[in-house]
Amino acid sequence: MKVDQIHEMVRGANPVPNLDVFEPIEMPFLPDRERSGEMSRKQIDVETPGPRKPRVRRGLAIGAAAAALVIIVGVVAFVFVGDDGTDVAGSGEVETGPITSFEDIAGTTYERQGLGGPDFIYFFEDGTWHYSSNPDLVVDRPIAIFETRFEGTTVFVNEIKGGTCAGTDAIYEIHLLENGNLQFVEIEDTCALRSSFFSVELAPVP
Numbered sequence: 569m570k571v572d573q574i575h576e577m578v579r580g581a582n583p584v585p586n587l588d589v590f591e592p593i594e595m596p597f598l599p600d601r602e603r604s605g606e607m608s609r610k611q612i613d614v615e616t617p618g619p620r621k622p623r624v625r626r627g628l629a630i631g632a633a634a635a636a637l638v639i640i641v642g643v644v645a646f647v648f649v650g651d652d653g654t655d656v657a658g659s660g661e662v663e664t665g666p667i668t669s670f671e672d673i674a675g676t677t678y679e680r681q682g683l684g685g686p687d688f689i690y691f692f693e694d695g696t697w698h699y700s701s702n703p704d705l706v707v708d709r710p711i712a713i714f715e716t717r718f719e720g721t722t723v724f725v726n727e728i729k730g731g732t733c734a735g736t737d738a739i740y741e742i743h744l745l746e747n748g749n750l751q752f753v754e755i756e757d758t759c760a761l762r763s764s765f766f767s768v769e770l771a772p773v774p
Contacts (some may be wrong), residue, residue, distance in 0.1 A: 666721035666741045666753075670695055677703055678750055681689035689770060699730070703773060722755065733759035740766065748772055 665672065674693035679686065690698045690706045695717060698710035712730030716723050725738040738757035745751055752766035 587702050591661070664744050666743050668718055668721055673744070673750070677706060677773040678770035679703070679773050680765065680768060680770055681749070687765070727762070731762070733762040738760075738762060745769065
């Protein structure tokens, strides 16, 4: 078979001998890469979750609970102490003002405030006082000893040992203050040194 015959057979077998007879077809592709990038960003923006909102309700609940607790504590304090600082519900606190016995202050060492010292006084329930400049010796080895007796809120004092006022009597009231200190209120005392000693407060030793 000749070459010309083979070429003729191939051309006859081609169903589209000339592509120019067809009109161009537009393909539904995206026009450029920029639009594709915008779609990707929009998709990411939609799928990315936003920031979580604070839990306001939980914070309000905690604040309300704290406020309620403060109110409860205030009510309890008022019931047990009272608005004037005195014991109103048997809480064990001592009422302030002039004392009529040493029952509530016995067994306690008090330190004199102000200049001088140190000076300590220890009160016994029977009305005896011990004085010392050393808190460790005031109970067993005092420098001075006082005996007293009550008539209502009036305290009659007799210094029976030590000091420059021994053998002289004095009359006082002893007031328990709101801060827990004692204040001697002089009614009569002929010993100026003792009067000056009791002119300041006595604070309980922790």
